[in-house]
């Protein structure tokens with residue numbers, strides 16, 4: 327997995343731009359620098375130079391920056407060539423460097439390979455390395471702020487502080503294991519269970535925050551479900567502020583799903599418009615309906631749309647009965663613009679799980695947006711200060727189960743200190759996986775391969 331070849335990539339986004347950057351990293355770039363430039367580059371100084379090919383023809387003129395390791399992004403020697411940001415000129419510069427350095431082992435970087443080296447050289451821990459990709463991929467300002475907080479180590483520091491506390495408790499236990507006659511007293515003498523309870527309390531709080539951080543990173547899948555013609559496509563368009571799905575008065579128009587990403591308070595929502603649910607003989611429409619049920623199964627949240635004029639429709643009750651019990655559901659009564667004032671007022675003041683809107687006039691949509699977030703478990707006051715991934719939440723959940731198991735051993739007070747200690751060890755291992763102290767090559771490969779080239 328670990329390789330020491332010098333690597334090169336265009337670090338800026340493909341396409342045109344004011345500036346384009348070619349980046350090279352390697353254990354010792356001196357021989358390559360000597361070939362590329364007639365002068366010696368001073369460390370961390372901006373040199374304005376012509377970048378010349380092997381025949382002395384100028385490819386571009388720009389800035390060369392040399393960062394000798396270990397004080398660089400990757401921890402190795404890094405060279406940055408900043409030229410003009412056009413694809414052709416950058417490709418020429420890249421090709422020239424590759425040709426010049428080929429017999430020194432210089433090769434194209436894999437996706438994320440620069441950051442992977444930064445991790446392996448301990449310039450960043452794993453959660454911070456992931457935050458690099460999350461910052462680049464952030465789809466809202468809130469997500470970008472949180473990714474930056476992770477990158478600067480806020481999340482890692484909390485993990486490390488908890489790991490420290492688990493280690494201290496382990497050390498006490500293990501010291502006691504060497505003096506078996508003291509085992510029974512240990513738990514009381516050091517208030518081990520109280521210490522453990524305090525740690526669990528903080529792990530649980532971190533889990534809740536990680537859940538928020540995950541919502542901010544990955545967003546929520548909201549499925550608009552309901553009979554044909556209740557206004558699902560109209561609602562999607564109204565939420566997206568754009569004509570994405572086809573709206574027609576003919577029932578059964580949306581035959582396949584349409585997904586649109588919108589942001590509410592910086593939280594990405596992937597809104598899925600589906601084929602209307604009804605009995606049908608039409609083969610194509612049946613496939614759409616089957617897919618709708620597939621989407622419903624995968625949803626984080628279901629908005630079940632009704633025609634507000636038919637609040638007690640039999641088919642709607644049948645649909646409600648088939649919706650998965652584990653998924654939060656919001657009952658949405660659309661077309662309230664067609665209701666009498668009294669009926670409308672009643673719907674607008676209805677309970678938390680149901681709401682009246684008009685996709686046509688926009689009435690009720692603000693309340694709908696807020697309800698969607700609230701029902702999905704988003705807590706706006708507790709916006710996660712850092713982004714989290716499913717991997718982090720899994721590790722935190724596993725940490726908590728081992729701590730719980732440790733507490734169960736302690737509660738029996740049956741001289742099972744070695745089991746108590748073993749659960750603490752496992753909890754610590756889970757927690758440390760977040761920052762990358764215990765990781766497999768497979769996991770590293772999976773994480774870094776999803777990066778963009780040049781990062």
Ligand code: GDP
Pocket residue numbers: 552553554555556557558559560561572573574575577578579580602660661662663664683684685686687
């Ligand atoms: P879908 O089959 O559930 O996707 O429903 P559509 O969005 O295609 O809408 C069906 C019909 O209802 C169209 O003629 C829409 O213009 C109309 N419609 C949708 N929402 C409203 C609304 O809030 N008020 C009124 N008056 N008509 C609506």
Ligand code: ZN
Pocket residue numbers: 558559560571572573579580599600
């Ligand atoms: Zn539709």
